[in-house]
Every structure is written in C-alpha cells, then in structure tokens.
Amino acid sequence: MSPNWIEQFQGLASLDASIKSLMTQKSNIISYAKNSVIFGSGKAPDHFLLLLEGTVRVQQLSEAGREIVLYRVHAGQSCVLTTACLLAYEDYAAEGIAESEVKAMALPRVVFNQLIAQSDEFRRFVFSAYSRRMTDLFAVIEDIAFQRMDIRLAQKLLELVDEDAQIKSTHQKMAAELGSAREVISRLLQEFQRRNWIAQSRGTIKLLNRGEIKKLATTNS
Amino acid sequence: MSPNWIEQFQGLASLDASIKSLMTQKSNIISYAKNSVIFGSGKAPDHFLLLLEGTVRVQQLSEAGREIVLYRVHAGQSCVLTTACLLAYEDYAAEGIAESEVKAMALPRVVFNQLIAQSDEFRRFVFSAYSRRMTDLFAVIEDIAFQRMDIRLAQKLLELVDEDAQIKSTHQKMAAELGSAREVISRLLQEFQRRNWIAQSRGTIKLLNRGEIKKLATTNS
DNA sequence: CGCATTTTAGTAACAATGTCACAGAAGAAT
DNA sequence: ATTCTTCTGTGACATTGTTACTAAAATGCG
Numbered sequence: 001m002s003p004n005w006i007e008q009f010q011g012l013a014s015l016d017a018s019i020k021s022l023m024t025q026k027s028n029i030i031s032y033a034k035n036s037v038i039f040g041s042g043k044a045p046d047h048f049l050l051l052l053e054g055t056v057r058v059q060q061l062s063e064a065g066r067e068i069v070l071y072r073v074h075a076g077q078s079c080v081l082t083t084a085c086l087l088a089y090e091d092y093a094a095e096g097i098a099e100s101e102v103k104a105m106a107l108p109r110v111v112f113n114q115l116i117a118q119s120d121e122f123r124r125f126v127f128s129a130y131s132r133r134m135t136d137l138f139a140v141i142e143d144i145a146f147q148r149m150d151i152r153l154a155q156k157l158l159e160l161v162d163e164d165a166q167i168k169s170t171h172q173k174m175a176a177e178l179g180s181a182r183e184v185i186s187r188l189l190q191e192f193q194r195r196n197w198i199a200q201s202r203g204t205i206k207l208l209n210r211g212e213i214k215k216l217a218t219t220n221s
Numbered sequence: 222m223s224p225n226w227i228e229q230f231q232g233l234a235s236l237d238a239s240i241k242s243l244m245t246q247k248s249n250i251i252s253y254a255k256n257s258v259i260f261g262s263g264k265a266p267d268h269f270l271l272l273l274e275g276t277v278r279v280q281q282l283s284e285a286g287r288e289i290v291l292y293r294v295h296a297g298q299s300c301v302l303t304t305a306c307l308l309a310y311e312d313y314a315a316e317g318i319a320e321s322e323v324k325a326m327a328l329p330r331v332v333f334n335q336l337i338a339q340s341d342e343f344r345r346f347v348f349s350a351y352s353r354r355m356t357d358l359f360a361v362i363e364d365i366a367f368q369r370m371d372i373r374l375a376q377k378l379l380e381l382v383d384e385d386a387q388i389k390s391t392h393q394k395m396a397a398e399l400g401s402a403r404e405v406i407s408r409l410l411q412e413f414q415r416r417n418w419i420a421q422s423r424g425t426i427k428l429l430n431r432g433e434i435k436k437l438a439t440t441n442s
Numbered sequence: 443c444g445c446a447t448t449t450t451a452g453t454a455a456c457a458a459t460g461t462c463a464c465a466g467a468a469g470a471a472t
Numbered sequence: 473a474t475t476c477t478t479c480t481g482t483g484a485c486a487t488t489g490t491t492a493c494t495a496a497a498a499t500g501c502g
Contacts, residue, residue, distance in 0.1 A: 060359055062367045063441070070362070084352040093359050117338050130351055131305040137358045138281055138314050141291070144365045145400035146283045149459065170479060179366035181460055186480060202468055202479060220284070370488065391450060402489055407451060423450060423497055448499070453492100460487070471476075 005052060005105060008076050011125040019119050026111040032098040039082050040095020047106035049079040054102035059176070060094050068144075068179030070094060071136040079104075080129045083112075144179060152178050153188050154217035157198070157207060167205045174205075226273060226326060229297050232346040240340050247332040253319040260303050261316020268327035270300040275323035280397070281315050289365075289400030291315060292357040300325075301350045304333075365400060373399050374409050375438035378419070378428060388426045395426075 006012050006020055015023075030047070032038055038056055039045060056073040058081060073079050073096070081096060107115070115122045143152055156177050160167045167174075175185045189205065192198045197213050199206040207213060227233050227241050236244075251268070253259055259277055260266060277294040279302060294300050294317070302317060328336070336343045364373055377398050381388045388395075392410065396403045410426065413419045418434050420427040428434060 060363055060366075062363055064367060066367055068362065068366050070359075081355070084348065084355060092356065093363065113341065113344070116344060120334065123334070123337060127305065134302070134305060134355070134358070135313065137355070137362070138291075141289065141358070141362055141365065141400075142281055142283055142314065144362065145281075145289050146285060146287055172479075179362075182480085183461080183482090184459060186482095187459090190481080200480090393450075403451085404453090404490080405488060407453090408488090411452080421451090444502095446499100446501085448497100450495100450497070452495075454494105455492095456490080458487100458489070461485080463484095464482085466479105466481075468479075469477085472474085 008052065009050060009078075009125070010076065011128060012122070015119060015121050019115065019122065022111070023105075023107065023115065027105045027107045030104050030106045032102040032104075034098055034100050034102075036098050038079070038096040038098055038102070040092065040097075045082055045106070047082070047108055048112040049082050050105040050107070051075050051077055051079065052103045052105060055099040056102060057097045057099045058094055059097065066179070067176040068140075069177045070140055071133060072099070078126070078129045080126070080133050083126065083130075149178065149180060149184060150188050150191075151216060151219060153185065153192075154213045157205065157213060158210070158217055161207055161210075165207045165210070167207075168203060169205070170203055229273065230271060230299075230346070231297065232349060233343070236340060236342050240336065240343065243332070244326075244328065244336065248326045248328045251325050251327045253323040253325075255319055255321050255323075257319050259300070259317040259319055259323070261313065266303055266327070268303070268329055269333040270303050271326040271328070272296050272298055272300065273324045273326060276320040277323060278318045278320045279315055280318065287400070288397040289361075290398045291361055292354060293320070299347070299350045301347070301354050304347065304350075370399065370401060370405060371409050371412075372437060372440060374406065374413075375434045378426065378434060379431070379438055382428055382431075386428045386431070388428075389424060390426070391424055 006015070006023060012020075012023075027050075029052070030045075030049070032054075037043065038049075051073055053075050055075075056079060058070045058073065060068050060070055079096065081092065081094060084092070116126065153174070156174065157167060160169065160177070162168070169177075171185045171189065172182045174189075175182045178185070189198065189200060192213070193200055195209075195212070197207070197209045199208055227236065227244060233241075248271075250273070251266075251270070253275075258264065259270075272294055274296050276296075277300060279291045279294065281289050281291055300317065302313065302315065305313075337347065374395070377395065378388060381390065381398075383389070390398075392406045393403045395410075396406045399406070410419065410421060413434070414421055416430075416433070418428070418430045420429055
C-alpha cells in the first residue's frame with residue numbers, strides 16, 4: 001500500500017507527519033472475501049479498521065430470523081462498531097458483512113490507544129465517526145417508526161440502484177433492508193410495476209421512471 | 222459536592238488519584254429544572270456531563286410531531302450525546318429532557334480532552350458509554366421493527382411502574398414512549414383492563430396483576 | 443359556586459402493514 | 473427431461489395506524 005492511503009480519509013489528512021508515519025508503519029492491510037462476517041455472532045477483530053475498498057453492511061438480526069440493515073460503511077470511513085468491540089468488550093446483536101471484496105487498514109489496539117492519546121485530530125476523527133453512526137441509527141429509527149413503507153421502499157430503490165438503472169436483489173432481501181416482510185414488498189413492487197415505474201424479473205428490479213419514484217420518496221420529508 | 226462523587230461512577234472509581242483530583246477541581250455542578258431541555262433543537266452544552274441525580278430522557282422527534290423515547294440516562298452514567306455534540310459539531314434530531322430535577326458534574330471540553338489523552342481508564346469509560354447507548358439503540362430498533370405492540374407495552378409498563386404499582390402517565394405519553402399512536406395504546410390498555418391486569422384512571426395506570434403482564438412481556442424473547 | 447375551557451380518554455370505520463398458508467413459475471442440478 | 477430449489481404471487485385474516493368524531497374529567501374564572 002502506498003503510504004498516502006491516509007489522504008483518502010477525510011479528517012485524517014491534516015494529521016502531523018509524525019503521527020501519519022506511525023499509522024503507516026504500525027498498520028497492515030486486511031482483506032475480507034465477499035459475504036464474509038467481519039464482526040458479529042461472537043467474533044470481533046482486535047483491530048481498528050479503516051476501509052480502503054469495498055462496503056460493509058451492518059445489520060441487525062432478530063431471534064425470529066428477521067433482519068434489518070442499519071447502515072453501510074464505505075471506503076474512506078472507519079468501522080466504529082469494531083472499535084466499540086475493541087474497547088468496551090461488549091457484544092452486539094449487530095453484525096458486519098462484507099458486501100464485496102473488502103480491503104481495510106487495520107490498526108492494532110495499542111497503536112489506536114496511542115493515537116487517541118497523542119492526537120487531538122485523530123480523536124476528533126474517531127468521535128465524529130461514532131456520531132455519524134448514531135445519526136444514521138436515529139434516521140433508521142425515525143423511518144421505521146413513522147414513515148410509510150411505500151416511501152421507504154422508493155428511497156431504498158434509489159439508494160441501491162446501479163449504473164444500469166437496476167437493482168439486483170430478491171424481494172426477500174429488499175424486505176430485510178427495510179425490516180419488513182417479503183409479501184409486503186412484493187405487494188408494493190407490484191403496485192409500482194402497475195404504474196410502470198419499474199419492471200421486474202426474477203432477482204432484478206429495473207427502474208423505468210425514476211422521476212415518479214423520487215417524487216414518492218421525497219413526499220413529506 | 223464532596224470530592225468523592227467520582228466513586229458513584231462505575232469505571233471511574235479506579236482512576237489515579239491525580240486524575241481524580243484534576244476532575245474534581247476543574248469540574249462544577251450544573252442543575253437543570255424538571256422538563257428543561259438539556260440538549261437538542263440547536264442547543265448543546267459545551268461540557269461533558271456526568272449525571273449525579275435525576276434522569277434524562279433522550280427522545281426523537283419527527284417532523285409530523287410524533288415522538289419516540291430512545292433511552293434514559295440515569296445517575297451514575299454519562300451523557301454521550303452531549304459528548305458527541307461537543308466533539309463532532311454535529312446536530313441531532315434527538316433531544317435530552319430532564320425528567321426530574323437533574324444535577325450533573327460538568328467537565329469543560331479542555332479538561333475532557335486532557336483526560337482522554339492521559340487516562341486509559343477514562344477513555345475506556347467514555348467509549349463504554351458510547352457502546353452502551355449504541356446497544357440501547359439496537360434494542361429500540363429491534364423492538365420497533367419486530368415486536369408486537371402489546372408485548373412492548375407490557376414491557377414499558379413494567380419499566381415505568383413506581384413503588385406504588387402505578388404509572389403516572391397519560392395514554393398520549395405512553396404512545397410517545399413506544400413511538401405509537403394514542404388510540405392504539407388506549408385500545409391495548411382497555412384490553413389489559415378487561416383482563417383485570419390493570420386499573421385505569423385519568424393520568425394513572427395501576428398494575429393489578431404483575432405476573433400476567435410479565436408473562437406477556439417475556440413471550441418469545 | 444356554576445360555567446366555560448382544556449385535557450384526557452373512548453369509539454367506530456377504514457387504511458396500511460404484517461402473518462399464514464398456500465400455489466405457481468423460473469432457474470439450477472442431476 | 474425431470475426433479476429440486478428458490479423466488480414470486482395470492483387471498484384471508486390479524487395487527488397497527490389514521491381520521492374524525494364524542495364524552496368525560498380536571499381546571500380556571502367570573
């Protein structure tokens with residue numbers, strides 16, 4: 001890894017050169033295969049993770065086997081839940097899954113502590129990351145509690161759509177994104193299809209009228 | 222305040238004497254009147270708060286004016302959201318309300334930073350507090366998304382009941398606790414009443430059969 | 443005190459979402 | 473081609489949320 005990977009991270013770029021070199025020297029790259037579990041269900045890495053490539057999906061599992069996606073960690077962001085595991089020795093109901101091949105810089109706990117102690121800047125970076133995730137969780141709570149499902153689904157479609165205007169996902173997975181039931185999602189997607197907003201085929205949803213979907217997604221918010 | 226207020230806080234008791242004296246000297250007591258807003262809607266205190274007496278209710282407001290209670294900060298705990306405001310300069314959709322007369326030790330930002338830098342112990346205390354709240358939020362999300370309302374209501378009744386087996390709250394406030402609607406709560410409470418689990422009068426709910434309520438509250442969990 | 447006002451609770455009809463129990467269709471595997 | 477698995481569609485029904493009211497209980501005031 002080139003030593004200037006740090007520059008990718010907003011909030012770390014302005015660190016002292018000495019701090020930067022400490023980070024670069026004491027860290028190493030970890031790779032995770034697609035769909036591998038990065039933390040959760042007992043296992044937690046003992047490093048502070050800074051994501052270089054790929055995406056980590058953080059999701060909650062209920063005992064009944066239902067799921068809901070909490071947020072995603074993208075390249076250039078840190079994974080605060082691993083930090084939490086690292087420092088607080090708590091275990092979580094949440095788990096982190098590599099959504100694609102993931103590469104991350106891993107800082108050993110000792111180095112992490114050293115940085116926190118030495119650098120005001122690094123400290124701010126870490127706390128900001130925490131705050132950001134808290135905010136994400138607040139948004140999730142507000143959505144689940146108060147937002148209509150058709151609006152949430154429209155938002156999710158826009159969030160997950162790829163460059164070909166498609167979403168490669170089953171109804172079941174979309175339901176897990178929103179913490180809903182498959183039948184509910186099928187019903188709503190069928191209504192969207194009836195309005196010619198989308199076209200469906202097994203495992204993929206194609207957006208035909210992004211304008212109308214966006215209009216629904218932004219009603220009352 | 223006697224200088225050994227620190228001992229109230231699990232996780233701070235084992236700090237070095239020098240650190241403790243720093244804390245005691247540089248902090249001062251802040252009081253909040255019942256129902257005053259401690260943070261939220263633009264205002265944030267510029268101090269790290271350690272609660273000595275009283276309870277702070279942290280809740281989320283939606284634009285539509287609906288509410289949901291996220292968690293409560295009790296005496297002996299710290300208020301991490303103010304920390305977050307302090308360090309990350311983000312503003313939140315959440316707000317903290319003094320549920321009773323509240324007394325707290327307030328550490329100025331500079332001292333907070335100093336402590337984080339100097340003390341491994343203090344650092345762990347702060348990160349633990351963050352983790353704890355994250356866990357609380359996960360629990361809230363799981364409840365809202367997957368749990369039946371009658372079960373959640375039963376749990377809430379047991380959580381809020383006082384030493385006289387009563388809850389002093391209106392249906393509206395109970396609905397806000399659970400992020401539901403007043404009518405829904407009225408309906409459920411009426412059913413509980415029909416089963417002789419509770420007695421109701423304007424503004425108070427009395428628990429008559431805690432056993433059955435607990436049985437419901439612990440179904441499938 | 444009696445009367446108006448405000449707050450709290452009850453009700454019914456309906457809409458939205460979740461659950462259950464299936465059936466059928468599309469791919470995958472053999 | 474046939475079986476098997478996964479994905480989607482469907483209808484009936486239960487739960488929760490919404491709307492639009494009414495009624496009852498506390499509060500305040502002349």
